[in-house]
Each structure stands twice: as C-alpha cells, then as structure tokens.
Amino acid sequence: MTDASEMVKLYSNRILALAADIPHAERLDAPQASQMKRSPLCGSTVTVDVSLENGVISAFGQDVKACALGQASASVLGGAVIGQSLETVRKGRDQLAAMLKSDGPVPDAPFDGLEVLDPAKAYKNRHASILLAFDATVTALESLSQAA
Structure with a gap:
C-alpha cells in the first residue's frame, strides 16, 4: 500500500462524517464537572462538561479542537455517553487505548x-488526540466521584 492510499483509508468518508457532526458539541451552562485535556504532541484540545443523575451521565457537552480522528472519537463518545456510568466510560477509554x-x-x-x-x-502520533475526549470525560467523572 502506498502512503497516499493509507491516508485515504485513514481519513475515510465515515470518519469525516463523524467529525463533521459531533453530538453535544456545546458546553453546558451549569455542569457538575468540567475537564480540559490537551495533547502536547499535536496541540489538540477537548473540554467536556458533565452532569450526573443517579450515577449516570444526564447531561454532556464538549468543545473539540482536534484533528478529524480526534473529532470522530469525540463524535462516537458524544453519541453514546448519555446514560453511561464512570465505569462504562472508563472501560470504553481503556478498550480504545x-x-x-x-x-x-x-x-x-x-x-x-x-x-x-x-x-x-x-x-x-494520532493516538493521544483520539483518546482526548474519553480522557477528559473520565477525569471529569472521577472528580465527581472523589467529591462525593
């Protein structure tokens, strides 16, 4: 495979579609916790806001400034995160890593x-950006569990 064809595969139409339509792409007005994570290698940043009810995420917002791969990861997270617990999000992050x-x-x-x-x-060199939204979400949720 040539480098050009590998890049086409990497930046597939599905990845680009996910990156273009990130769920919960607005910050929350009054979150219970917020966390910003930055990848020093590429400069990507993700800030997440979370609120919990009965131990699961009831509200979620994110501000994603990342490459298409980091945006696609944030899109998958945003589409599935409502109703999830810290344990489920942590498991997803660990499995992604x-x-x-x-x-x-x-x-x-x-x-x-x-x-x-x-x-x-x-x-x-893209792994940290791909993990940013999950890392920020886990850290925000952990801060809530430590405060409880």
Whole structure:
C-alpha cells in the first residue's frame, strides 16, 4: 500500500462524517464537572462538561479542537455517553487505548462505533488526540466521584 492510499483509508468518508457532526458539541451552562485535556504532541484540545443523575451521565457537552480522528472519537463518545456510568466510560477509554496501542479488539457497546478508528493504529502520533475526549470525560467523572 502506498502512503497516499493509507491516508485515504485513514481519513475515510465515515470518519469525516463523524467529525463533521459531533453530538453535544456545546458546553453546558451549569455542569457538575468540567475537564480540559490537551495533547502536547499535536496541540489538540477537548473540554467536556458533565452532569450526573443517579450515577449516570444526564447531561454532556464538549468543545473539540482536534484533528478529524480526534473529532470522530469525540463524535462516537458524544453519541453514546448519555446514560453511561464512570465505569462504562472508563472501560470504553481503556478498550480504545488497547485497540490503538496493543492491537486489542474493538471496544464493546456502546462505544463499538470506534471500530472506524482501527486504521489509526499505525499512526501513533494520532493516538493521544483520539483518546482526548474519553480522557477528559473520565477525569471529569472521577472528580465527581472523589467529591462525593
């Protein structure tokens, strides 16, 4: 495969469609927790806002300034995160990291849409950006559990 064809595969139409339509792409007015994460390698940033009710996410907002791969990851997260617990989001983040870094399987539902990012395994310089939205969400949720 040539480098050009690998890049076409990496930036598939599905990834670009996800990046163009990120759910919950507005910050919350009164979140219970917020967290900003930045990738020092590429400069991508994601800020998330969360609110919980009965131990699950009841409101979610995100401001994503990342490459198309980071945006696609945030899109999958945003589409599935309402109603999820810290444990489920943490598991999704850990499974995504394993998929990217150690050839692990696609994350379980509700984050199985992350399979679209499987071609990014070979691009280690993009892994941090892909993980940003999940990392920020986990950190925000952990801050709430520590405050309880």
